[in-house]
Amino acid sequence: MAYEFTKEDLEQIEEIKSRYPEVMPATLPVLWVAQNRFGHVNPEVQNLVAETLGLPHSHVHGVAEFYTQYYKEEKGKYVLDVCTCLSCQLCGGYDILHYLEEKLGIKKGETTQDGMFTLNEAECLGACGYAPMLQVTNDQYVNHLTKEKIDMLVESLKKGEKPEYEKIGMPQRENI
Amino acid sequence: MPEVIIDGKSYKYEGQHKLLQFIQDLGKEVPFFCYHPSMSIPANCRQCMVKVGQYIVDRESGKHELDDKGNKVIRWFPKLQTACNIDIADGMVVHTQETDELVRRAQKDNLELILINHPLDCPICDQAGECPLQIQTYKYGPEGSRFEVKKVHKPKRIQLGPRVVLDAERCINCTRCTRFTQEISKTHQLTITRRGDKNYPTTAPGTEFNDPYSLNTVDICPVGALTSADFRFKARVWEMNQTPGIDITNGKGCNIDLWTRDNIVLRITPRFNMDVNDHWMPDAGREAYKIFNENRISRPLQKLDGEQILSSWNNAVATFIEQIDNTENKNILVIGSPHASVEENYSLAKFSNLMGLNQPVFVPHLKEGAGDGFLITDDQAPNTVGCRLLGFTELDQKALKKEVVKASLVILLSDHLLDRNVLTHKDLDGKFLITLATNHSETTKRADLVIPVTTAAEHAASYVNVDGRIQRTFRAKETKYTNRRLDMEMSEGRLDRYGTNFDNWVTEDNKIDCLPVWRFISEAAGSKGLDLVLSDGREIMDEISSTHNPFKGVSYQLMDEQAGILLINDSKEKTNA
Ligand code: SF4
Ligand code: FES
Numbered sequence: 001m002a003y004e005f006t007k008e009d010l011e012q013i014e015e016i017k018s019r020y021p022e023v024m025p026a027t028l029p030v031l032w033v034a035q036n037r038f039g040h041v042n043p044e045v046q047n048l049v050a051e052t053l054g055l056p057h058s059h060v061h062g063v064a065e066f067y068t069q070y071y072k073e074e075k076g077k078y079v080l081d082v083c084t085c086l087s088c089q090l091c092g093g094y095d096i097l098h099y100l101e102e103k104l105g106i107k108k109g110e111t112t113q114d115g116m117f118t119l120n121e122a123e124c125l126g127a128c129g130y131a132p133m134l135q136v137t138n139d140q141y142v143n144h145l146t147k148e149k150i151d152m153l154v155e156s157l158k159k160g161e162k163p164e165y166e167k168i169g170m171p172q173r174e175n176i
Numbered sequence: 177m178p179e180v181i182i183d184g185k186s187y188k189y190e191g192q193h194k195l196l197q198f199i200q201d202l203g204k205e206v207p208f209f210c211y212h213p214s215m216s217i218p219a220n221c222r223q224c225m226v227k228v229g230q231y232i233v234d235r236e237s238g239k240h241e242l243d244d245k246g247n248k249v250i251r252w253f254p255k256l257q258t259a260c261n262i263d264i265a266d267g268m269v270v271h272t273q274e275t276d277e278l279v280r281r282a283q284k285d286n287l288e289l290i291l292i293n294h295p296l297d298c299p300i301c302d303q304a305g306e307c308p309l310q311i312q313t314y315k316y317g318p319e320g321s322r323f324e325v326k327k328v329h330k331p332k333r334i335q336l337g338p339r340v341v342l343d344a345e346r347c348i349n350c351t352r353c354t355r356f357t358q359e360i361s362k363t364h365q366l367t368i369t370r371r372g373d374k375n376y377p378t379t380a381p382g383t384e385f386n387d388p389y390s391l392n393t394v395d396i397c398p399v400g401a402l403t404s405a406d407f408r409f410k411a412r413v414w415e416m417n418q419t420p421g422i423d424i425t426n427g428k429g430c431n432i433d434l435w436t437r438d439n440i441v442l443r444i445t446p447r448f449n450m451d452v453n454d455h456w457m458p459d460a461g462r463e464a465y466k467i468f469n470e471n472r473i474s475r476p477l478q479k480l481d482g483e484q485i486l487s488s489w490n491n492a493v494a495t496f497i498e499q500i501d502n503t504e505n506k507n508i509l510v511i512g513s514p515h516a517s518v519e520e521n522y523s524l525a526k527f528s529n530l531m532g533l534n535q536p537v538f539v540p541h542l543k544e545g546a547g548d549g550f551l552i553t554d555d556q557a558p559n560t561v562g563c564r565l566l567g568f569t570e571l572d573q574k575a576l577k578k579e580v581v582k583a584s585l586v587i588l589l590s591d592h593l594l595d596r597n598v599l600t601h602k603d604l605d606g607k608f609l610i611t612l613a614t615n616h617s618e619t620t621k622r623a624d625l626v627i628p629v630t631t632a633a634e635h636a637a638s639y640v641n642v643d644g645r646i647q648r649t650f651r652a653k654e655t656k657y658t659n660r661r662l663d664m665e666m667s668e669g670r671l672d673r674y675g676t677n678f679d680n681w682v683t684e685d686n687k688i689d690c691l692p693v694w695r696f697i698s699e700a701a702g703s704k705g706l707d708l709v710l711s712d713g714r715e716i717m718d719e720i721s722s723t724h725n726p727f728k729g730v731s732y733q734l735m736d737e738q739a740g741i742l743l744i745n746d747s748k749e750k751t752n753a
């Protein structure tokens with residue numbers, strides 16, 4: 001498949017370029033434009049970005065490879081990053097991961113047949129206070145996970161409903 | 177004048193200097209990996225740590241603050257500094273590993289970190305023996321490692337391009353190679369991929385590292401991560417000996433080193449010359465090592481009944497003279513060569529002159545559009561300007577053909593005119609062709625008499641590059657008639673020093689049966705009773721400098737001292753680069 005930016009994308013890219021004195025710093029935001037458009041930045045998309053910006057292919061490749069949030073291959077519609085770092089692990093992060101593996105019938109790092117979900121194991125996402133938790137496609141956090149919560153999440157994602165952004169206050173003294 | 181105090185000694189300086197370079201220029205040392213004097217300074221290896229500070233001076237009195245023992249008190253930077261990217265400043269106090277335990281410790285710990293995932297496979301690594309990582313670790317590294325866990329594995333034996341192989345596990349991510357493609361060759365072919373302990377240099381997907389200068393990254397890689405696909409596993413560095421030379425594959429005259437073992441040239445690497453090639457050379461020039469070893473003409477060849485057979489030197493000299501004697505002078509054409517050195521061309525011209533033959537002509541060897549404005553030139557020959565300065569008549573193809581038609585005896589110096597399509601077999605029909613040459617070719621195959629002569633690896637001779645700079649070679653490889661141990665100018669490696677003809681590491685066959693052009697010419701002249709004795713390049717150059725104006729003042733000594741001498745400043749004389 002040949003990847004191409006739409007007219008709107010190109011306008012947006014021009015606008016991004018105008019923010020910087022040189023083209024190189026536009027690499028990161030333009031990779032986002034590409035990932036939002038194509039769902040990933042595989043080598044072909046990286047080349048498209050490089051050519052659109054007039055930068056060396058190797059440069060765009062190096063940048064895309066550096067950041068884990070850029071997907072270097074096609075992923076499911078929803079990417080579930082389950083945190084298994086220390087706090088989440090202690091609060092059952094692995095249980096959540098294994099439950100999801102069972103439920104979706106895939107192993108971590110894989111994508112479901114219908115292309116709906118990709119399941120990943122992630123390092124600390126900075127929400128240790130609400131462990132265990134996962135992140136949906138570089139975006140919303142789903143916190144205080146339980147098996148029931150996972151079931152609900154998967155159901156609603158299948159329907160195309162993304163979770164709400166959750167705001168959790170700091171614990172108050174009397175609650176401790 | 178401003179001054180810096182390094183390890184308790186004060187040094188005056190002028191201008192701006194980076195501390196690491198300044199220390200090196202003093203002949204002292206601080207270990208480092210990522211710094212390279214010809215590229216930008218990323219300070220990413222962290223090996224060049226030193227302690228930097230300033231004496232505390234009382235503002236009012238202007239006096240140094242002293243401690244109890246009367247020593248000047250120093251205000252140190254809160255942390256150690258990387259010497260490569262810090263500018264020296266007046267009154268700066270520096271402690272290197274030589275005087276400071278903290279610096280020693282930092283350098284040691286940094287090496288321990290760098291080596292965590294390094295495979296430590298020096299015994300099978302090509303870089304061993306010329307590896308900064310190996311050397312610095314011996315000198316400044318820890319004796320062991322505390323990281324006794326499984327190492328991270330990365331891609332190995334990756335063919336990055338046609339000439340360069342990557343072992344990512346050995347890489348320390350200094351970015352010298354990527355900076356080279358960004359800043360020097362400007363092909364931007366390399367980048368660092370991934371991150372953390374998984375990163376390594378690579379090309380963009382679907383592309384290969386075919387940069388015409390790619391092998392320079394092998395030279396500057398401070399570890400064995402990048403190796404030459406061609407040279408890999410051919411020799412250990414300490415078995416070879418290294419002799420300075422000049423690249424003869426194009427007009428730039430890059431300064432090079434020839435690496436030989438048992439009289440075979442195994443590789444060519446660039447030698448620093450600020451005015452010519454900096455630290456670099458094109459990949460094509462490195463291929464030339466083959467010219468010195470392979471397909472060489474050894475012993476004179478003479479045509480008998482249409483077939484070339486090995487002859488003797490006596491026969492060759494006799495035939496050479498006989499042919500000249502039996503041909504009317506006006507039917508003899510002497511052709512010089514931009515591929516041969518100044519001394520060789522001069523010797524031929526002098527002989528020609530004494531015999532009453534024509535002043536040699538020559539045909540430049542240009543490839544329009546081949547040059548890149550950097551180190552690759554349109555000029556395919558190393559000495560076009562040299563021929564011009566000797567006063568040879570420059571001919572184009574048509575003009576040469578006209579001359580050849582008139583001749584019945586053609587004497588041709590080191591130029592494969594048939595192979596480069598200047599002449600055709602038809603042009604030479606019925607003519608006696610004598611060629612003095614180094615390697616077999618279409619042209620030498622056609623010749624009726626072939627005199628094997630020395631290559632730039634076997635004689636000391638000079639070449640004038642496209643910019644009018646005269647530079648000279650040294651003898652790197654023995655012929656049947658030279659001897660490393662007797663020739664004080666030849667370098668001697670371990671094997672040369674301790675080997676004998678009866679060892680299996682000395683191969684007599686690697687010495688070519690050939691003579692320098694001037695030796696052959698002297699033999700020929702001698703048999704004619706002419707007073708012409710040309711013994712070696714050094715003396716010939718002295719003679720040229722006293723007889724040829726453009727070469728005035730040129731001598732081997734001066735060339736050696738100044739890394740070449742610029743003979744002309746006016747660009748008319750130069751070939752198009
Ligand atoms: S391959 Fe060599 S030059 Fe390139 S980053 Fe690694 S260590 Fe440095
Ligand atoms: S450990 Fe899971 S968010 Fe920090």
Ligand code: FES
Pocket residue numbers: 208209210211218219220221222223224258259260261
């Ligand atoms: S040489 Fe200074 S940090 Fe690498």
